[in-house]
Amino acid sequence: MAQLIETPNTVAFDQLLCAACDAAKLAYPTEAAAIGRGLAIALADGVVLFSDGHANVKSDTVVDLWYTVNGTCTCKSFQFSPGGRCKHRWAKALVKHAHTNSLPTRHEPEYFATYYPVDGSMCDGRAIHTPGGWRFTPNDGAEPLYVSEQALCLGGGGGIYKKQLKEDGSLVEKVCQRALVSWHLTVTRDDGTQFTLGYETKDKTEIMAEYWQGRGYHVQQYQQ
Ligand SMILES: [Zn+2]
Numbered sequence: 001m002a003q004l005i006e007t008p009n010t011v012a013f014d015q016l017l018c019a020a021c022d023a024a025k026l027a028y029p030t031e032a033a034a035i036g037r038g039l040a041i042a043l044a045d046g047v048v049l050f051s052d053g054h055a056n057v058k059s060d061t062v063v064d065l066w067y068t069v070n071g072t073c074t075c076k077s078f079q080f081s082p083g084g085r086c087k088h089r090w091a092k093a094l095v096k097h098a099h100t101n102s103l104p105t106r107h108e109p110e111y112f113a114t115y116y117p118v119d120g121s122m123c124d125g126r127a128i129h130t131p132g133g134w135r136f137t138p139n140d141g142a143e144p145l146y147v148s149e150q151a152l153c154l155g156g157g158g159g160i161y162k163k164q165l166k167e168d169g170s171l172v173e174k175v176c177q178r179a180l181v182s183w184h185l186t187v188t189r190d191d192g193t194q195f196t197l198g199y200e201t202k203d204k205t206e207i208m209a210e211y212w213q214g215r216g217y218h219v220q221q222y223q224q
Contacts, residue, residue, distance in 0.1 A: 010133030013146040016098035017042050024094065031085060038090030047095045049143035055095075057088040099144070102132030111154040115147050116197065118215065120189055127152055150211050153197060185209055188218040 021039040025032045037060060041047065046058030054070035067074045069092045078086045113127035115136045125138040127147075134152055137144040183205040185197045199205045202223075209219045 010146045010148060013098060013102065013132035014043055016101050016132050017094050020094045020097035020101070023097075024090065028085075031082060031090075034081065034085065034087045035090050035094075037087035038092075038094055041087065041091040042094045042098075047091050049092070049095065049099075049145075051141045051143055055092040057091050060087070098132060102130045102135065102146075104128045104130040104135070114153045116151050116153070118151070120187070120217075127154060150208060153199065182223060184222050185212065186220045186222075187212045188220075190216075 017039060021035055024035045028035065041058060041060050044058070044060075046060070048056045048066075050056070054068060056066045057069050057073070059065035059067065059075070067088045069088050072078060072084060073086050073088045075086055075088055078084055078089075081089075108129050110126050110128045113125060113136060115123045115125060115127075115138070117123070123136075123138050123140070125136055125140075127134050127136045129135075133146050134149055135144045136147045136152065183199045183202055185199070185205060185208055187197065197208060199208060205221055209221050212219045
């Protein structure tokens, strides 16, 4: 099952997480400590949801340790927590709750989009604007995640996207660039490998050039 390397919460989504935390503490005042630790894990992008309903939740004490949460938790404190509600299960619950409170309004259009995590990879899917920020649903079946606008390239509407998806998988080149994009950035990593991003406007191109330069990449911009 595919997993995205990074799930950078948006500021708006973080606010929804904090609100979910407050509500949980009101409902379970004796578990406020575990709920608070769950919030910290969720705010630090320590929850990865999967389409089959399970989640991987990061340990906040051991580096690179992830627990599997699906009604139960694989951590040691699960069996000692009231009702089995350890901090990892709270972390997952807060993220799910924030998702529920971040449904898009009925009139928001859905866009074909490509998401660029900071590791330089890319992921095709669909994006829609919600109260929690841009919600991106990957094509590979992973759960939606909230991504910053700077890491998102919006392409054509859903109709174009579906038609193109049938024809081939190279959506960025075939739809995004052909239909709307006239500005390009070529980003070169330290190891010499490159990837190209496309944008509709010069302004956004410059913002994104700064973003990648700030991460230490070499960037070249040009107009088609
Ligand atoms: Zn746990």
